[in-house]
Every structure is written in structure tokens, then in C-alpha cells.
Amino acid sequence: MATRLNMLPEDCVSTILSLTSPADACRLMLTSSSLRSAAASDLVWSKFLPYDLPCILSRTHSQQLFSSKKELYLQLCNSVLIDGGMRSFSINKMSGRKSFVLSARALSISFSEEPKHWTWTTCSASRFSEVIELKTASSIQIEGRINTQDLSPNTIYGAYLIIHVSDRAFGLDSIASEISVSKDECSVSNTAYLCPLDERKQLLESLLFTNRRRMMEKLVVEGEGRRPSKREDGWMEIELGEFFVGQKNEEVQMQLMEVKGHQLKGGLTIEGIEVRPKC
Template identity: 30%
Template structure:
């Protein structure tokens, strides 16, 4: 690990990370992506966790507003969800979702990552940051 501050998941039965951003501090009329920056060290029971990125409304557990992210798993054919990528600085990152900051007055951006299966203890996750980055959506066409 480097010398920057990180949060370590030592041993828990319920994983939940909630973050709220004030979008007024972001550039207006800009598309953004939210990335979880993390490392794994002997992880347990973190293969498949849920994530939700909502903009201007409350986080819900509804199936329509959530999806799976795979922190400890390589991409497997047939699996639906988001998978991590290795960064040049040896950390991993996973795209948690995208949003459009129109005029900066649509409310807060809310991000939630959770794994609520209490049958298995979870450990081995180091979280460095959740980064918001402008993205160019014009190449999606």
C-alpha cells in the first residue's frame, strides 16, 4: 500500500459504503463517471456486491436502480455486472455508474455499495477513494 489514507475492511458481516456528493461543486452540463478505487488482500466473500448510483433522488433497493459489481472476480462469459480494471498505480478501479450534471441544482449525487449476506464474513478490501471524472459520451454512438 502507498502512504495515502485508505479504509480497510478487516472483518464484517455486512458491507455498506455510502457517499454523498454536492454536485454544485462539479462542472455544469458535464457527464461524469463514479469510480471505486480499491485493492484486495486475501479477500473473502466479496465476489459479487450490489451498487447503486443515483442522482437527485434517494438510494433505493429497487431492482431498477441497482446492479452488481464484481470486486474479486475476473470477467466470466454470461455474467452481467461491472468488473474491475487494474490501474497504472497498482490499484484497481471499477466504474460504478455515470450521471449528467445539468445545472448543478438537481440535488446530491448518492452512491451506495453494499453486500448484505450476513451468512459469510467479509474481509480483505482496501478502499482508497471514490473518484468522479468527466467522461466523453460522444463516442458511444
């Protein structure tokens, strides 16, 4: 392919590459030094940037400085704060599809302003100025909302609750929580535990909560009992569900809610909910 492209004018090569993908353009830059200029041109990378980029940049927390569209693209592969620091925005390096993280402040969290239950605090590991930490509560309800017009069309998205569980956490693994993602009248539910699987802890809690757990399982919708998994940024995440973004603008509701268990719990820190492409 590179040999044939070498026979064309540079602007023609750039036009052709703009119809491919960021991954294709990067591969060509590595395989052919003679085509590197065409593959790095603004004509190519402006096509890979989101069509509504001017609107997104107007919402950024700080000004983006760049000398080329390719440099801007690579900057946006790392998250940038928008909406007064309430959200972060990034694009997938390989596809250019958009991702957002809704901070804890952008979520609806039951009793979040009651200091005996939750406390707002700072965390050096977070991209946001504040995270929220659960001190003690008998129930948890977390909800986030996003409009599909902010996302990349014709894309399957996943919604992920970003958390940290302290060594002193308690009550988070005794009862499953109900998780759901809803769009218009379509809603998909599942169940999840807020603690990663710990065989020792699981054995102890099974002795203490066996009867209670069996009773509560009847109240929880059937599901796979998802567990948190580690992220590259040091946090953990629970997938709340997935949804498809078409051409129509719709509001997506993402939720985690403990069913009627009233088990005291604490030691959970919430950074936010990430909405990112699954493919």
C-alpha cells in the same frame, strides 16, 4: 489554420484560442512556433481553468506555486489535496473538466470504527494519509456523496470505487454486491463483484457456493455483474454508475452494498471514490 492565424495580432490569436480547448491550444503550439507565445498566454489558459478556481485553491492542502496560468493548469492535471486532505482535486488535461476523489475518511462505511471489522492504516501507494482495510465482516456498506455544483456542468460523470484486493482476500467473490448512483429521485442500480475475474478461484468457489449463489441471485437486482479493472496508479476500480451534471445543484449519492448474504469476507482495502468525466 496556422497560416491564417499568423496574419493576426497576437492578442487576437489568444482570444480566438481561448474559445477552443486545451487540446487545440497544445496542438497549435506543436505545429507553429510563431504562434507558440499566443497559445501559451495567460489569456488563453485562464479561460480553460475552472471558473470557481479561487474557491478550490482556498481549499488546497498546500500552496500552488506557478509562473503562468498554463503552468497552473498543468499542475492541476495532477491531483492536489483539498479539504484538509479528505479529498483530491484534478482537471482533465484534454478538456479541463473537474474530477474529485473522496478519500475513505470522506465516505460513510458501516462499522468503520470497529477494529475487529476494519482498520485504518497508511499506504505508500495512496494519495491520502489513510486508507481503510477490511479485516473481517459479514456485510459491507459504502456510501459517498458529492454536490454537482463542485463539478463541471453539462458533463456526464462516472463514479468509481478505488480498491485493492490482497492475495489473502476471502469471501469477496461469493456474493454480488448492489451498486447504485442516485440523484434527486433518479436512481440507477447494478451489481458488482469485489474481486477481479480469476478462473481458478471461480471454479473452486462455484463448487462451494453454487446453491448459495443461486439463492442469493434472486435477491440481487438484475445487472451485468461488474468486475474491478486496473488503474494507471496501481489500484483497481469498480464503476458504481454514471450521472449527468446540468445547471441545477443536486446531491449525488454513490453506494455499494452487499445484499443479505452474511458471507464472511476480508482482505479488501478502500482508498476512496473517484468522480470523473466520462467524455
